[in-house]
Amino acid sequence: MKIPEARGPLSSALFTALSVTAGTxxxxxxxxxxxxxxxxELVGTTDVIGDDDVQLALFCLYELHYSGLEGVSDDWEWEPGLIQVRRLLERPFEEALRAAAQSAAGELDLPPAAEMTSDAVADVLFGLAGTDTGPSVSRYVAKKASLDQLKEFLIHKSVYQLKEADPHTWAIPRLTGRPKAALVEIQADEYGGGRPDRMHSALFARTMRGLGMDDQYGAYVNAVPAISLAAVNMMSLFGLNRRLRGAITGHLALYEMTSSRPNRLYGNGFRRHGFDTGVTHYFDEHVEADAVHEQIAGRDLAGGLVEAEPGLLGDVLLGATAAMAIDGRISTHLLACWENGETSLRAAVPAAA
Ligand SMILES: [Fe+2]
Ligand SMILES: [Fe+2]
Known part of the structure; x- marks a missing residue:
């Protein structure tokens, strides 16, 4: 990924640091x-989740652990001072996510701890996913979205979907037994089951190309607002911190449980504009795959983890409810902009789109 444009003093100072050789x-x-x-800067920030400068800096710090940044030496990944900076940014971000998750969860009616079997955990998660009745981007995409709005929708999603599944993969070596096997089973599908062209990230890239868009990872980072970056940063935070392994499994379970139906509607939106399976394959694939994934993620992954480590129930619920809260905020933003005939992006869509 190319180094994006700075959005304030933090991202600017970060990019200045990354331009020199690490360790000097x-x-x-x-x-x-x-x-x-x-x-x-953090002292003066009231909304860490919606802060462009903080979220972009965090996004680029995490990116050093994924594919890296163009022109930046790989040595920066474990530079102790930079890890310290990341932790300083993560702390208030995690606090804000916990607060947002708490209000999304409401009053949860949980069974007694002794009855928290894997099935009971899955039931709680399915119950949570079922209460997700906020504004629906999928219905808007299916029925109303213009072609430009479909492209915007893909741009927001592209910051995650072009590396789909990677943040959850961090959890694999942090789990054992049943939840580990469940996660690997899901991830094998996400990564195409041995076929690079079937990787979900590759299917998403194909959808973007079908609309004449740039499918390079990170091509549209400059265009997306803080909240879209925060959604990805949340996954990286949960995935890269072993103490939050419960949260990353709860996050994945909720994602899988709220995927099948919206993806059918997304596909319908693109079909309404005359696109065929070359473009809709990504969405069609998720209608089928996630109907299976949600069962494995709820029972064997999240449920299996809580059975093995009952103390992680709170974090599993944190991951699920934080996902609901952040996605709800993205949906509110998209629909408010679109209903007003405005763009949901920071800048006009680059020419390639
Ligand atoms: Fe997927
Ligand atoms: Fe899936």
Whole structure:
């Protein structure tokens, strides 16, 4: 991914630091400057989840653990000062996610701890997924979205879907036994079951190409608002911190449980504009696959994990409800913009779209 445009002092200082060789005296000075800025800036930030500068800086720090940033040395990945900066940003972000998750969960009616079998955990998660009755982007896409709005929809999704499944994969070595086997079973499908062209990220890239869009990973990062970056950062936070392994499994379970029906509607929206299976394959695939994945993710992955480690129930629910909260906020943003005839993006869509 190319280094995006800075959105404020933090991302600007981060990109300045990354432009020099990691481990040099110059690098240390720049990271120290960045760390000071982070401490100062965070004091004045009231909405970490919606803060463009914070979310972009975090997104790029996490990106060092995925495919990296163009022109930035791989040595930066484990540069201690930069890890420290990441942790400084993660702390308030996690607090904000916990607060948002709490209001999304409402009053949960949980069975007593002794009855928390894997089936009971799955039932609670299915119950949560069923209460997700917020504004529906999928219905809008199916019935009303213009071609430009379909492209915007793909742009928001592209920051995750072009590396679909990667954040949850971090959890594999952090699990054992039944939940580990369940996660690997799901991820094998997400990664195409041995066929690169069937990887979900590849299917999504094909959808983008079908609309004449740039399918390069990160091509539209500059266009998406903080909240779309926050959705991906949330997964990276949960996936990269072993103590949050419950949250990443709850997140995946909720994603799988709220996927099948919306994807049918998304496909319908693109069919309404005359696109065929070349474009809709990504969505059609999820209608089928996620009807199976939701069972494995609910019972064997999240449920199996809570059976093995009952103390992780709270974090499993955190992952699920935080996913609902953040996705709800994205939906509210998209629909408010579209109903007003405005773009939901930060900048006009680049020419390639
Ligand atoms: Fe998928
Ligand atoms: Fe899936």
């Amino acid at each position: 005296g110059d690098a240390t000075t720049r990271v120290e400057e960045l760390r000071r800025l982070v401490t100062g």
